Amino acid sequence: MKRSMYGKFGGQFVPEVLMPALEELEEAYQRYKDDPEFLEELDYYMKEFAGRETPLYFARNLSKKYGIKIYLKREDLVHGGAHKLNNTLGQALLARYMGKERIIAETGAGQHGTATAMAAANMGFKAEVYMGAKDVMRQHMNVYRMELMGCKVHAVRSGSMTLKDAINEALRDWVTNVENTHYLIGSVVGPHPYPMIVRDFQSVIGKEVKEQIMEKEGRYPDSIVACAGGGSNAMGIFHPFIGEKDVKLFPVEAGGKGLQTTEKEALHSASLCVGEEGILQGAHTLILQDRHGQILESSSVSAGLDYSGVGPELAYLADIGRIKPCNVSDEEALEAFYELSHLEGIIPALESSHAVAYVMKMAKTGELGDLVVISLSGRGDKDLEAVFKLKEEKETTGSEENMEACL
Amino acid sequence: MRIADKFAELDKRKEKALIAYVCAGDPCAETTKEIVHALVKGGADIVELGLPFSDPVADGPTIQAASTRALKAGMNPDLYFEMASSIKENVPLVCMTYYNLIYKRGIENFARDCAASGITGIIVPDLPAEESGELQEACRKNGVDMIFLVTPVTTGSRMKHILDMTSGFVYIVSRLGVTGERTDVAGSTSNILDRIHTDVPKAVGFGISNKEQAAEVIRAGADAVIVGSAFVNIIASGDNVNSRIEELASQLKESCR
Numbered sequence: 001m002k003r004s005m006y007g008k009f010g011g012q013f014v015p016e017v018l019m020p021a022l023e024e025l026e027e028a029y030q031r032y033k034d035d036p037e038f039l040e041e042l043d044y045y046m047k048e049f050a051g052r053e054t055p056l057y058f059a060r061n062l063s064k065k066y067g068i069k070i071y072l073k074r075e076d077l078v079h080g081g082a083h084k085l086n087n088t089l090g091q092a093l094l095a096r097y098m099g100k101e102r103i104i105a106e107t108g109a110g111q112h113g114t115a116t117a118m119a120a121a122n123m124g125f126k127a128e129v130y131m132g133a134k135d136v137m138r139q140h141m142n143v144y145r146m147e148l149m150g151c152k153v154h155a156v157r158s159g160s161m162t163l164k165d166a167i168n169e170a171l172r173d174w175v176t177n178v179e180n181t182h183y184l185i186g187s188v189v190g191p192h193p194y195p196m197i198v199r200d201f202q203s204v205i206g207k208e209v210k211e212q213i214m215e216k217e218g219r220y221p222d223s224i225v226a227c228a229g230g231g232s233n234a235m236g237i238f239h240p241f242i243g244e245k246d247v248k249l250f251p252v253e254a255g256g257k258g259l260q261t262t263e264k265e266a267l268h269s270a271s272l273c274v275g276e277e278g279i280l281q282g283a284h285t286l287i288l289q290d291r292h293g294q295i296l297e298s299s300s301v302s303a304g305l306d307y308s309g310v311g312p313e314l315a316y317l318a319d320i321g322r323i324k325p326c327n328v329s330d331e332e333a334l335e336a337f338y339e340l341s342h343l344e345g346i347i348p349a350l351e352s353s354h355a356v357a358y359v360m361k362m363a364k365t366g367e368l369g370d371l372v373v374i375s376l377s378g379r380g381d382k383d384l385e386a387v388f389k390l391k392e393e394k395e396t397t398g399s400e401e402n403m404e405a406c407l
Numbered sequence: 408m409r410i411a412d413k414f415a416e417l418d419k420r421k422e423k424a425l426i427a428y429v430c431a432g433d434p435c436a437e438t439t440k441e442i443v444h445a446l447v448k449g450g451a452d453i454v455e456l457g458l459p460f461s462d463p464v465a466d467g468p469t470i471q472a473a474s475t476r477a478l479k480a481g482m483n484p485d486l487y488f489e490m491a492s493s494i495k496e497n498v499p500l501v502c503m504t505y506y507n508l509i510y511k512r513g514i515e516n517f518a519r520d521c522a523a524s525g526i527t528g529i530i531v532p533d534l535p536a537e538e539s540g541e542l543q544e545a546c547r548k549n550g551v552d553m554i555f556l557v558t559p560v561t562t563g564s565r566m567k568h569i570l571d572m573t574s575g576f577v578y579i580v581s582r583l584g585v586t587g588e589r590t591d592v593a594g595s596t597s598n599i600l601d602r603i604h605t606d607v608p609k610a611v612g613f614g615i616s617n618k619e620q621a622a623e624v625i626r627a628g629a630d631a632v633i634v635g636s637a638f639v640n641i642i643a644s645g646d647n648v649n650s651r652i653e654e655l656a657s658q659l660k661e662s663c664r
Contacts, residue, residue: 293511
């Protein structure tokens with residue numbers, strides 16, 4: 001197996017101009033990943049700036065209602081409100097050791113862009129973030145957050161004007177400015193060595209869970225459940241448990257409005273569940289595509305899961321049966337959003353709500369065992385406006401239906 | 408027609424080559440044939456026919472927009488090969504596309520379909536040498552040249568390796584960036600040409616749009632100039648397309664004589 005591959009997945013499908021940069025990145029990563037000075041500095045940022053370690057919280061009320069023990073890994077408490085900062089701190093530090101001056105990134109909902117802006121501001125980088133024009137409209141407060149921290153946000157108007165197009169545009173920038181720029185990819189996607197680097201920096205989640213659950217329960221959980229778009233929080237919490245064969249691992253994808261596809265788009269983002277092999281943005285992985293190989297637009301109530309591909313290592317782990325891909329619908333995710341807020345006083349991100357929803361749905365079946373850890377990858381404050389709008393729309397249609405019934 | 412035969416023919420006439428790119432199916436499948444005819448009439452020696460992909464990461468705004476137009480108008484690989492077979496110009500046709508379309512059709516099938524429809528070269532901008540083994544093998548079997556790109560940051564053993572692998576010609580990306588018209592071509596071109604030692608014809612592309620730039624690139628030692636976005640812009644304008652394409656091709660070809 002080539003070093004850049006996970007089974008048949010992965011690889012480096014990028015323009016020739018980026019190959020030396022990927023080589024340079026891999027060399028630098030291999031050099032610094034075990035370097036005591038680098039690790040000490042990273043540890044400092046993780047603790048003092050990001051606020052690690054995050055609690056492994058026993059969700060008493062949720063557990064009581066669903067009849068199994070449910071723990072939440074509280075990545076929503078990381079500075080910025082999501083796990084994204086684990087990776088941006090790691091990569092920004094690496095970029096500094098590599099002597100780069102400028103950082104670029106893509107963002108969907110704005111979480112990774114915000115985490116990039118935070119790391120860049122703190123470490124003194126010039127940062128520019130590419131964001132689909134549609135997402136800029138949907139998430140304008142996140143755009144303002146990034147700008148506050150000195151980051152330039154480019155609205156991308158090509159293609160579907162969402163995350164996939166933001167990545168394309170970031171790649172085009174990198175192709176042009178590769179000599180002084182580090183491309184800070186936000187998920188376990190893209191060409192090697194990115195899936196590995198992002199996974200390693202996010203693995204802090206799973207490493208902490210291992211110790212915390214041992215301390216609290218004296219054993220490993222029966223199941224770990226995490227949402228998966230590109231898959232960075234999922235790989236981060238799964239990776240340290242891959243060798244623990246008794247721990248079932250469930251990546252939960254966005255089932256959207258159902259697993260169907262039309263000619264131009266998928267009504268979901270479930271690449272692991274129903275995607276086909278192909279090459280997207282640097283990697284051989286599972287993707288949503290039409291019969292000719294054109295990439296389909298994906299769909300989800302949660303912008304952070306709205307992506308037509310998935311990390312190659314997840315595709316590999318699904319292929320060999322080590323993880324069990326599953327999905328929940330927009331509707332189910334919204335119910336979980338409300339449920340966790342009511343029961344525990346924790347408002348989850350819509351992304352993380354997918355993981356919560358799957359546990360709610362499956363708790364009674366026995367499939368998950370009786371000790372479950374959910375990766376609560378982000379907090380839901382960023383989603384309040386969107387959820388509020390959906391609620392209003394629902395109420396309006398509801399009352400219209402009532403009126404129609406009266407007529 | 409094979410690419411090597413074209414270069415041999417030009418060599419006899421002491422000419423350099425004009426390689427023209429257009430996106431197949433832009434603005435619709437019927438017009439591409441006429442556009443190719445205009446290119447050849449104007450003096451294009453090799454025609455690169457882009458097979459449009461939904462996510463063209465190596466392309467600038469001009470060719471992205473052309474790809475979008477072509478896809479909207481219904482271009483797909485089946486139609487593409489049908490159209491290529493119907494082109495009867497006396498020039499080599501080269502397919503430029505992204506790897507997922509090749510992978511999805513089946514690598515062997517794609518190479519065979521190229522050969523069967525008269526396409527004698529393939530350029531895949533998101534397929535670096537390391538990942539190209541299977542496609543190279545399929546191309547070799549089917550008598551199709553696989554053309555690799557080198558860039559200003561390709562150096563040392565990488566450069567040598569790619570030059571050993573490329574056939575037909577080597578595609579020299581004159582500067583960092585995506586496809587599209589630029590003003591600064593000459594300086595970076597002679598820098599990179601000085602570093603390339605090969606018997607394969609050297610074709611320079613990315614950023615060349617007028618006869619002055621073409622002349623500079625030829626003077627710097629290139630065997631061919633590749634022009635894409637300038638033609639695509641004419642197509643996008645919808646204004647007097649065929650005669651303006653022919654005119655631009657003939658001006659550019661002047662610089663190759």
